[in-house]
Each structure stands twice: as structure tokens, then as C-alpha cells.
Amino acid sequence: xxxxxxxxxxxxxxxxxxTHVALVGRAFGADKMFYSGDRDTxxxxxxxxxxxxxxxxxxxxxxxxxxxxxxxxxxxxxHLTMYGLPLKQVxxxxxxxxxxxxxxxxGMKVDPEVFKTSDYNVAVTSQPHSEAAALxxxxxxxxxxxxxxxxxxxxxxxxxxxxxxxxxxxxQATQA
Amino acid sequence: xxxxxxxxxxxxxxxxxxTHVALVGRAFGADKMFYSGDRDTxxxxxxxxxxxxxxxxxxxxxxxxxxxxxxxxxxxxxHLTMYGLPLKQVxxxxxxxxxxxxxxxxGMKVDPEVFKTSDYNVAVTSQPHSEAAALxxxxxxxxxxxxxxxxxxxxxxxxxxxxxxxxxxxxQATQA
Numbered sequence: 001x002x003x004x005x006x007x008x009x010x011x012x013x014x015x016x017x018x019t020h021v022a023l024v025g026r027a028f029g030a031d032k033m034f035y036s037g038d039r040d041t042x043x044x045x046x047x048x049x050x051x052x053x054x055x056x057x058x059x060x061x062x063x064x065x066x067x068x069x070x071x072x073x074x075x076x077x078x079h080l081t082m083y084g085l086p087l088k089q090v091x092x093x094x095x096x097x098x099x100x101x102x103x104x105x106x107g108m109k110v111d112p113e114v115f116k117t118s119d120y121n122v123a124v125t126s127q128p129h130s131e132a133a134a135l136x137x138x139x140x141x142x143x144x145x146x147x148x149x150x151x152x153x154x155x156x157x158x159x160x161x162x163x164x165x166x167x168x169x170x171x172q173a174t175q176a
Numbered sequence: 177x178x179x180x181x182x183x184x185x186x187x188x189x190x191x192x193x194x195t196h197v198a199l200v201g202r203a204f205g206a207d208k209m210f211y212s213g214d215r216d217t218x219x220x221x222x223x224x225x226x227x228x229x230x231x232x233x234x235x236x237x238x239x240x241x242x243x244x245x246x247x248x249x250x251x252x253x254x255h256l257t258m259y260g261l262p263l264k265q266v267x268x269x270x271x272x273x274x275x276x277x278x279x280x281x282x283g284m285k286v287d288p289e290v291f292k293t294s295d296y297n298v299a300v301t302s303q304p305h306s307e308a309a310a311l312x313x314x315x316x317x318x319x320x321x322x323x324x325x326x327x328x329x330x331x332x333x334x335x336x337x338x339x340x341x342x343x344x345x346x347x348q349a350t351q352a
Contacts, residue, residue, distance in 0.1 A: 016193060024305045027303035083342040121341075124312075125323075126337060128199055129308070130199060130200050130308040132196070133313075134312075136300075136312055148262065165291050165292075166259040
């Protein structure tokens with residue numbers, strides 16, 4: 001189990017960004033996204049629809065008390081932040097810990113407690129950019145690019161890679 | 177010169193996503209973002225402010241006619257799309273072409289012409305996720321992780337990587 005935790009979601013303002021964090025988690029080999037802040041069924045439904053269509057078992061779950069959730073997490077907590085230690089410096093140490101890992105991404109203002117509670121604070125560049133991008137690059141390094149070859153079971157649709165244009169096949173959904 | 181082209185920006189709806197695409201471009205070693213769709217000075221100002229604060233010479237420029245712009249581009253055009261050829265399959269071929277490269281990212285609906293005009297259509301996974309994430313992972317592979325070590329000249333602020341908490345130093349801005 002490798003999970004993502006998106007802190008401090010705000011309805012409306014963050015809807016698309018949080019959805020992107022979830023979809024990045026799914027596409028790059030995480031199993032689940034937890035999120036705190038405002039409960040947002042639009043995000044949950046959008047992700048569910050993607051999972052139904054494109055396969056796999058990725059789920060989204062709302063967390064009411066992030067402090068308790070973080071401190072109770074049974075595994076390694078990695079907080080992605082531009083203030084943390086460089087990715088390259090810590091990634092070899094993190095790779096063996098990925099089973100049970102919780103990868104935390106925040107928004108604009110992250111509570112100082114998150115920096116303290118996390119086992120690692122990791123910077124995907126020390127520059128401001130995007131939570132979704134930081135998560136994608138982190139997971140790509142964690143899995144050493146192998147996640148780019150994941151095929152998702154029980155998909156209704158699948159892309160046939162093409163040099164030009166879109167090729168999509170409709171698949172018979174099969175139960176694993 | 178390595179540039180990003182964000183197609184079909186919509187004011188309000190895409191403000192944060194397009195800003196993220198620009199910031200990812202900057203953080204991962206691109207020099208400039210062009211964008212088409214709606215002109216949006218909020219995005220331009222946000223990125224300018226980040227550049228002033230965190231350094232480097234990244235710029236944003238609005239493009240009125242994307243078709244002409246794309247077909248006139250003097251260099252390799254790489255369109256990132258989940259329908260394209262897998263990143264791993266083409267990245268070695270693309271690396272020598274990065275000087276003069278235009279990396280195109282779209283939104284929801286990309287005009288079929290973009291698939292045709294681009295020299296390469298490249299998939300950072302064949303799954304739906306995020307333009308910002310696709311761009312980050314693409315540039316990371318293109319630069320083989322070396323972009324993670326960029327330092328930005330003329331920064332007002334710089335992060336001192338830290339295992340816990342935030343350490344930021346205020347720098348004397350120096351002209352290169």
C-alpha cells in the first residue's frame with residue numbers, strides 16, 4: 001500500500017488541483033488518496049469515474065482529523081515541500097520504505113506540525129511549482145520509471161499509443 | 177532555448193493550472209512559456225513575481241494565433257498527450273533536439289491539428305492526469321535529472337534545504 005495525502009483541500013478553489021493530485025497518484029502507482037480540508041464529493045466522483053473507465057483500484061477517502069491521521073500512520077510519512085531535503089539526496093533511502101508510505105502534499109500554507117510529524121521532508125526542486133508535478137516526479141523516482149509501464153486491470157478503455165492522433169480501444173471489463 | 181506552449185487557456189477556470197504549468201517549466205529548466213486561448217494578465221503577473229523573487233529569466237508570452245505559431249516554430253515540436261508514444265520509447269531520440277524544442281501541453285480538448293503539426297506526440301503514461309505533472313516528468317527525463325540541481329541567478333530568496341521546517345535566505349540580487 002502506497003498512499004497520497006492531500007492536505008487542506010478547499011471546495012471550488014482547489015477542485016481541479018486536488019483531482020489532478022489524485023489522478024497523478026493513480027497514474028504513477030499509488031493505491032489511494034486521502035484528503036483533508038473541505039469534503040468534496042465532486043472530486044471523489046470525478047476520480048471514481050476515471051477509475052471505472054481507465055481501470056485499477058485507486059480510491060479516495062476523506063480524513064476529518066489530519067493531525068491524528070498523520071501521527072497514527074503506520075509507515076513512513078514523506079512530506080513533499082520545496083523547503084525539504086533534495087530528492088536525489090534521500091530517494092535511495094526511501095525506496096525500500098515505499099510499502100506503507102504516505103506521501104503528503106500540501107497547498108499554499110502548510111501547518112508547521114506537518115514538517116515535524118513527517119519522517120522526511122523532501123524537495124522536488126527548491127522552487128515553487130505544483131503539488132501534482134512534485135508528486136509525479138517523486139513517484140517516478142521512487143519507482144525508477146517502472147510505473148510508466150503499469151497496465152490497469154478492469155479498464156473499460158485503453159489507449160493504443162500512436163505517433164499521431166488518438167487510438168482508444170473499448171475493452172471487455174474483466175474481474176481480476 | 178527550450179520553451180513550453182500551453183494551449184487554450186481559459187481565464188478563471190485555468191488560472192491556477194496554467195500558472196502551475198509555467199512554474200513547472202521554469203523549475204525544470206525551460207526558458208519560457210507561450211500560451212494561447214484567453215489572454216490572462218493575472219497568470220503573467222504571478223509568474224513575473226515568482227521570477228523576481230526566486231530568480232532566473234523565465235518569461236511568459238501570449239500567442240494570438242496558435243496554428244501559425246506552431247507551424248512556424250523553428251525547432252522540434254513535442255506535444256505531450258496520453259495518446260502519444262511512450263516517453264521511454266522516444267526520449268533518447270528527443271534529448272539531442274532539446275535546443276529549440278517547444279513542448280506543447282493542452283487542456284481538455286486539443287484540436288486534431290496539434291497532433292498532426294507536432295513532430296512528436298509523447299505520452300507520459302497513457303492515463304489521464306495533469307498537464308503540469310506530464311511536463312515535469314518529461315523535462316526531468318529530458319534533462320536526466322540534472323535540472324533538479326539548477327540554481328537560479330538574481331534571486332531575492334533562496335531555500336536552504338532542511339530536514340524539518342523552512343529555511344529561506346534573502347540574497348543580494350546581483351546582475352549576471
